[in-house]
Amino acid sequence: MSNSARLSVVVHTEEEFDWNAGFFASNNGVNHGEELIYFCQELIALGAKIVFAMDYAFVTSAQGQAVIHHFKTHHANDVEFATHLHPWVNPPFAEQDEVHEKDSYPGNLPAATEQAKLTILTETIENQVGYRPTTYLAGRYGVGENTYRILKELGYTVDLSITPFTDYRHQHGPDFTSFNNEEVITDDIRCITHSTGFVSYLAPFTDYLNKKAGNLDRLNNNLIGKILLKLLGVRKVRLSAEGYNSKDMLALSDSLIRLGVQHLLFSFHSPTVKMGITPYTKNMHSLNAFKRNTSEFLTSVKVKHSLTVKDTAK
Numbered sequence: 001m002s003n004s005a006r007l008s009v010v011v012h013t014e015e016e017f018d019w020n021a022g023f024f025a026s027n028n029g030v031n032h033g034e035e036l037i038y039f040c041q042e043l044i045a046l047g048a049k050i051v052f053a054m055d056y057a058f059v060t061s062a063q064g065q066a067v068i069h070h071f072k073t074h075h076a077n078d079v080e081f082a083t084h085l086h087p088w089v090n091p092p093f094a095e096q097d098e099v100h101e102k103d104s105y106p107g108n109l110p111a112a113t114e115q116a117k118l119t120i121l122t123e124t125i126e127n128q129v130g131y132r133p134t135t136y137l138a139g140r141y142g143v144g145e146n147t148y149r150i151l152k153e154l155g156y157t158v159d160l161s162i163t164p165f166t167d168y169r170h171q172h173g174p175d176f177t178s179f180n181n182e183e184v185i186t187d188d189i190r191c192i193t194h195s196t197g198f199v200s201y202l203a204p205f206t207d208y209l210n211k212k213a214g215n216l217d218r219l220n221n222n223l224i225g226k227i228l229l230k231l232l233g234v235r236k237v238r239l240s241a242e243g244y245n246s247k248d249m250l251a252l253s254d255s256l257i258r259l260g261v262q263h264l265l266f267s268f269h270s271p272t273v274k275m276g277i278t279p280y281t282k283n284m285h286s287l288n289a290f291k292r293n294t295s296e297f298l299t300s301v302k303v304k305h306s307l308t309v310k311d312t313a314k
């Protein structure tokens, strides 16, 4: 069993938007800066290291800049500033305000457009934080066939976009069904996955499902397999308190660590820290559950190191 697993907290640091109401260039408001500072300070006090993967709307907003300034000044060793591309709020802009869902995934854009947007975003972040970001998270996990070449050209070394066992093709997104949580290298970019997998009532069975992409699908293809999955309480879990409880997240972490995964990513979207914005924290009750599951998980997960991604690349 590996005892050197690491954990990073990854924040999709972005504007507030209604995830079911379309994608608009003009929808770029950031009004959760204070709540974000407060919440992330608490996580740092628990020993967490935070990667702020920031999009253009956030980095160019007044509250976003206050957040950057705060963590740069008071917690420089506990945070990493990274890049998160939401193409619909990132110049160069399209002529229309509304962007089709297909074009909300940066990897679906023509290579020159993806490159132009990523170049502007990278330089904007560099100007604001004082160093060039080297870690990337695609908006909507949308990496595409040109993404890794572009990242390499811009000096990136790490990508956090792969979401194992998951298929976003029904909404024009990428297909990650062939990935488990092992790191892969594409065009010299290290791909650390957004930790995602399965849990069940039986640890060895949980490990079997997480070991190889396709093991669950094989069981799902026949009636006996389907009954087995049901009897063993199999469910898909992501290391995120946005809809997942600390017990399931700990079970998934234990399984991934047993399988030798070296780097776990726990993530959430920045607007979730303020009540009433994202679907996960619509009221005080769900906001409290989100906070409780986050702190329970971070204080119980059995990792040796809590690191930013940048630390691991040294």
Ligand SMILES: [Zn+2]
Pocket (backbone or CB within 6 Å): 012, 014, 084, 086, 139, 140
């Ligand atoms: Zn995002």
